Amino acid sequence: MSDERPLLQVRNVGHRYGDWLGCRDVSFDLWPGEVLAIVGESGSGKSTLLNTLSQRLDTSEGSIRYRLDGGDVVDLADLSESAVRRLWRSEWGFVHQNAADGLRMHVSAGGNVGEPLMANGWRHYGRIRAAATDWLERVEIPRDRVDDTPAAFSGGMRQRLQIARNLVVSPRLVFMDEPTSGLDVSVQARLLDLIRSLVSDLGLAMIIVTHDLAVARLISHRTLVMKDGHVIESGLTDRVLDDPQAPYTQLLVSSILQG
Amino acid sequence: MNPDQIEYNIGYLDEQTKRMIRRVLLKAVAIPGFQVPFASREVPLPRGWGTGGVQLTAAVIGADDTLKVIDQGADDTTNAVSIRAFFHKVAGAATTTRTEDATIIQTRHRIPEASLTYGQIMVYQVPIPEPLRFLEPRETETRRMHALNEYGLMYVKLYEDIARYGHIAKTYDYPVLVNHRYLMAPSPTPSFDNPKLHQSQALHIYGAGREKRIYAIPPYTDVESLGFDDFPFEPQHFDQPCAICGSTGVYLDEIITDDAGGVMYACSDTYHCERTAARLNEEIPA
Ligand SMILES: Nc1ncnc2c1ncn2[C@@H]1O[C@H](COP(=O)(O)OP(=O)(O)OP(=O)(O)O)[C@@H](O)[C@H]1O
Numbered sequence: 001m002s003d004e005r006p007l008l009q010v011r012n013v014g015h016r017y018g019d020w021l022g023c024r025d026v027s028f029d030l031w032p033g034e035v036l037a038i039v040g041e042s043g044s045g046k047s048t049l050l051n052t053l054s055q056r057l058d059t060s061e062g063s064i065r066y067r068l069d070g071g072d073v074v075d076l077a078d079l080s081e082s083a084v085r086r087l088w089r090s091e092w093g094f095v096h097q098n099a100a101d102g103l104r105m106h107v108s109a110g111g112n113v114g115e116p117l118m119a120n121g122w123r124h125y126g127r128i129r130a131a132a133t134d135w136l137e138r139v140e141i142p143r144d145r146v147d148d149t150p151a152a153f154s155g156g157m158r159q160r161l162q163i164a165r166n167l168v169v170s171p172r173l174v175f176m177d178e179p180t181s182g183l184d185v186s187v188q189a190r191l192l193d194l195i196r197s198l199v200s201d202l203g204l205a206m207i208i209v210t211h212d213l214a215v216a217r218l219i220s221h222r223t224l225v226m227k228d229g230h231v232i233e234s235g236l237t238d239r240v241l242d243d244p245q246a247p248y249t250q251l252l253v254s255s256i257l258q259g
Numbered sequence: 260m261n262p263d264q265i266e267y268n269i270g271y272l273d274e275q276t277k278r279m280i281r282r283v284l285l286k287a288v289a290i291p292g293f294q295v296p297f298a299s300r301e302v303p304l305p306r307g308w309g310t311g312g313v314q315l316t317a318a319v320i321g322a323d324d325t326l327k328v329i330d331q332g333a334d335d336t337t338n339a340v341s342i343r344a345f346f347h348k349v350a351g352a353a354t355t356t357r358t359e360d361a362t363i364i365q366t367r368h369r370i371p372e373a374s375l376t377y378g379q380i381m382v383y384q385v386p387i388p389e390p391l392r393f394l395e396p397r398e399t400e401t402r403r404m405h406a407l408n409e410y411g412l413m414y415v416k417l418y419e420d421i422a423r424y425g426h427i428a429k430t431y432d433y434p435v436l437v438n439h440r441y442l443m444a445p446s447p448t449p450s451f452d453n454p455k456l457h458q459s460q461a462l463h464i465y466g467a468g469r470e471k472r473i474y475a476i477p478p479y480t481d482v483e484s485l486g487f488d489d490f491p492f493e494p495q496h497f498d499q500p501c502a503i504c505g506s507t508g509v510y511l512d513e514i515i516t517d518d519a520g521g522v523m524y525a526c527s528d529t530y531h532c533e534r535t536a537a538r539l540n541e542e543i544p545a
């Protein structure tokens with residue numbers, strides 16, 4: 001990687017829902033261009049961790065340091081609400097499992113992809129539309145669907161539209177929560193291929209939550225395995241999946257192999 | 260009880276309510292375009308006039324004021340006549356149809372054609388004060404957008420119009436940015452009237468009774484109608500002159516003249532029309 005400093009430094013991070021700890025004591029570094037998978041069973045705290053890292057939930061304990069585009073390193077807890085929202089608008093993307101949560105279903109595809117540009121101050125209709133249309137093409141949505149609303153799209157198209165809306169502003173870091181689950185197996189495979197090639201073409205860093213080890217294998221450099229809110233194992237994805245150390249990971253891997 | 264025996268407080272509202280509304284108005288004037296919450300009261304009104312405009316008028320009117328009320332652009336509709344009569348009765352205010360003589364002009368749609376002058380107050384009745392509501396129904400979110408000056412969403416609405424119709428189709432309640440800061444709905448005026456708000460000498464105050472919001476544009480404030488660099492704001496314009504008085508560059512209403520689809524276009528501002536037609540008559544030699 002060109003830059004020798006991590007993008008994110010996560011130390012002992014936890015989020016509490018009232019008295020209940022959704023995740024706790026999570027530490028790792030994320031480097032520019034790196035793809036990190038968070039895997040684990042349902043309820044293990046994957047989404048809680050992702051939402052905490054992206055500041056959609058507050059950091060109840062620990063610290064998250066982020067290196068801004070300008071090079072300064074900030075503790076996310078020190079940022080004002082408007083500074084966090086600026087990160088959401090310009091440096092980060094967030095792809096939801098359910099596309100309806102990340103799209104405006106009654107706004108055209110072009111308007112959905114153009115909105116982040118307008119939020120960043122673009123005021124030239126022709127250029128907004130051209131950029132939006134180019135991005136539709138990059139996510140394999142035909143240009144002539146630019147004025148259709150996602151309500152008329154298939155599940156796979158909606159998800160690709162959501163990805164375009166997130167990538168149009170050239171973010172540095174993208175969070176994805178189960179972006180392929182809920183789709184047909186064949187649609188999943190195609191979408192994963194697309195995500196993988198976009199992420200590597202753009203040199204994006206990404207944190208992707210999945211309960212599907214095959215997804216982690218295909219897309220990520222490193223993997224965190226979660227159970228009961230803790231990270232119980234982490235390392236290079238191939239190592240974690242081929243030579244799991246923790247008994248729980250061994251169980252997880254073998255159940256996939258048998259299934 | 261005999262209605263003649265009921266004693267109303269001056270301006271109908273009680274003094275405490277009027278003071279509350281005036282305090283809110285001061286805040287609204289101090290933060291041009293910002294929607295200030297207020298405790299809306301019950302007032303006796305015909306439907307569709309809502310309660311916001313009448314409460315504002317009641318809070319600012321006094322016996323030395325002269326009130327003009329227009330419905331669309333007309334002074335002579337039942338609603339306009341009743342509201343003028345109401346304030347004449349409860350506030351002892353004079354009433355007029357002459358724009359230049361009015362100190363307060365309450366309106367439901369239009370801004371008069373005659374230029375407003377310093378010292379005049381325009382009072383608007385607003386149904387929906389939040390310009391972002393169409394795309395973002397959560398009020399917590401729209402408030403945050405105002406607070407953080409995040410107005411990209413309004414442009415999404417304009418983008419959608421151009422994508423669908425080839426131009427910005429909004430012809431009334433066209434969104435404006437007030438004093439380079441707050442996004443505001445100039446509800447319910449037609450976009451034709453938007454340019455009149457920019458650097459207007461008059462004070463413009465807006466009341467949304469049901470939504471409990473008051474906002475204002477003080478005199479000499481910059482008011483920008485939003486647009487794109489390549490699709491700038493274009494106010495409505497009318498090609499033909501008024502069929503009655505011959506005025507051009509004014510807002511025209513379509514009037515159906517017969518059952519065979521005949522129409523004519525005439526001034527919506529009835530005072531402007533009558534005055535111009537009268538001048539025309541004077542100029543015609545006997
Ligand atoms: N809003 C909430 N309030 C209280 N507890 C919550 C809340 N959201 C999640 N939890 C709890 O926190 C734990 C972790 O939930 P989380 O959604 O992070 O799991 P997950 O790994 O993403 O699961 P899944 O694979 O089902 O999405 C669970 O026990 C869950 O019940």
Ligand SMILES: [Mg+2]
Nearest residue numbers: 046047048177
């Ligand atoms: Mg989850």
